[in-house]
Amino acid sequence: xxxxxxxxxxxxxxxxxxxxxxxxxxxxxxxxxxxxxxxxxxxxxxxxxxxxxxxxxxxxxxxxxxxxxxxxxxxxxxxxxxxxxxxxxxxxxxxxxxxxxxxxxxxxxxxxxxxxxxxxxxxxxxxxxxxxxxxxxxxxxxxxxxxxxxxxxxxxxxxxxxxxxxxxxxxxxxxxxxxxxxxxxxxxxxxxxxxxxxxxxxxxxxxxxxxxxxxxxxxxxxxxxxxxxxxxxxxxxxxxxxxxxxxxxxxxxxxxxxxxxxxxxxxxxxxxxxxxxxxxxxxxxxxxxxxxxxxxxxxxxxxxxxxxxxxxxxxxxxxxxxxxxxxxx
Numbered sequence: 001x002x003x004x005x006x007x008x009x010x011x012x013x014x015x016x017x018x019x020x021x022x023x024x025x026x027x028x029x030x031x032x033x034x035x036x037x038x039x040x041x042x043x044x045x046x047x048x049x050x051x052x053x054x055x056x057x058x059x060x061x062x063x064x065x066x067x068x069x070x071x072x073x074x075x076x077x078x079x080x081x082x083x084x085x086x087x088x089x090x091x092x093x094x095x096x097x098x099x100x101x102x103x104x105x106x107x108x109x110x111x112x113x114x115x116x117x118x119x120x121x122x123x124x125x126x127x128x129x130x131x132x133x134x135x136x137x138x139x140x141x142x143x144x145x146x147x148x149x150x151x152x153x154x155x156x157x158x159x160x161x162x163x164x165x166x167x168x169x170x171x172x173x174x175x176x177x178x179x180x181x182x183x184x185x186x187x188x189x190x191x192x193x194x195x196x197x198x199x200x201x202x203x204x205x206x207x208x209x210x211x212x213x214x215x216x217x218x219x220x221x222x223x224x225x226x227x228x229x230x231x232x233x234x235x236x237x238x239x240x241x242x243x244x245x246x247x248x249x250x251x252x253x254x255x256x257x258x259x260x261x262x263x264x265x266x267x268x269x270x271x272x273x274x275x276x277x278x279x280x281x282x283x284x285x286x287x288x289x290x291x292x293x294x295x296x297x298x299x300x301x302x303x304x305x306x307x308x309x310x311x312x313x314x315x316x317x318x319x320x321x322x323x324x325x326x327x328x329x
Contacts, residue, residue, distance in 0.1 A: 005080060009072040017062050020055035022085020028203055029107045031091045031175070033167050035120035036112035037185040038092050040219055044196060047215045049087045052205060058090035070095050094170035103176045106203055112185035113265050114164050114256045115240035115249065118157040122243075154248040161255055168259045184263060186237040192216040 002018040009015075030045055032038035042058075049056050059080060063070065074097055081088065081100040151159070181202045188195035193216035200207060207215075240249065253260070 007076050008074060009068055010074055011072060013068070013072075015062070015066055015068070017057075017059060017080070019057055019080070019086075022082065023052075023054045024085070025052075025054055025205070026084055027082055027086045027088065027105050029088045029091065029102065029105055030110075031094070031107060031171060032110040033112065033117060033164065034092045035117045035124060036092075037110055037189065041108070041110045042089050044192070044215055044219055045087065045089065045199070047218070048196075048200070048205065048207065051207060051211060054087050055085070056087045056089050059088075060090035060092060060095070073097050075099065093167045094174055098174075102174065103179050105179065107175055107180040108199060108202070109171060109175060109180055109182045110185060110188075111168075111182065111263055113237060113240070114161070114168070114259060115244065115252050116185075116237060118160055118164060118252070119153070119240045119243050121160060122153050122156050153243055154245050157244060157248060158251060161252060165255060165259070168256075172262070182263075189237070192220050 002020050005017045005019055007015055007017070030041055032041055046056060057080060059077060063073065070093065073095055077095065077097060078099050083104045181199070183195065193212060196212055196216050200212070244252075259265075
């Protein structure tokens with residue numbers, strides 16, 4: 001019989017979450033960020049769990065549907081987490097009161113270039129994101145949509161950027177490197193079968209090849225053209241360059257400098273499924289990645305040196321002014 005968990009928010013609101021009987025497998029957590037391919041990750045692994053009879057527990061989606069902000073949750077949610085029996089899914093950020101020994105479970109973290117995520121979030125919040133009906137008041141998404149209707153995309157992106165920086169910071173602080181497998185959206189979006197195979201290998205779960213192919217094909221959605229009105233607006237990396245001014249891009253580069261360096265978004269390196277690379281800043285086992293060859297390593301060092309040079313820094317005002325004139329064309 002499912003167990004009913006009862007939680008109380010900081011404002012005194014009660015809500016419940018039914019949780020099925022546990023399975024025999026070790027528990028694992030699926031973490032991502034808004035518009036990082038989080039829905040894709042959750043759907044793919046939900047199909048896996050259904051086939052393998054692993055119960056999924058999705059507290060974040062339940063909280064979102066009720067219009068409850070993560071900051072309203074209390075430490076009573078920590079009664080949910082068990083080291084065996086469950087797939088904990090739905091996380092687009094680290095919940096503030098969350099406490100658990102993540103070294104006792106395997107954890108997957110899917111990230112994406114923060115510039116692309118912010119552009120995708122802007123269009124999603126403005127047009128396509130479903131707004132749940134709530135019993136009292138107005139859902140936060142509806143309020144945000146009203147604001148975005150009167151806000152330029154560049155300003156909107158900068159307004160939302162601080163939250164994303166916090167999302168990354170929380171993950172880097174709370175998820176142990178030894179038990180967390182990191183994937184980049186850019187490296188897996190066109191290789192869904194290889195990605196799924198790698199996740200299953202990491203989680204020590206087994207599926208027939210035919211099932212893996214079927215799941216990967218089911219979610220291999222590639223729009224022919226960009227459509228702001230749809231949830232899957234477009235999937236090609238680097239789309240932020242189409243929508244943001246150079247001034248905004250430069251500001252985001254500065255804001256997310258450490259994050260982009262940790263995940264190689266400030267380099268010429270393309271991480272691919274297939275070997276192991278340890279990042280000197282974060283040292284997460286970032287999927288099975290090809291080792292960088294000597295040529296790519298040299299380009300990485302040259303680019304890093306350029307970004308730290310005085311000439312690059314002194315030229316920033318000139319590049320910002322130039323971007324203003326380009327935006328007016």
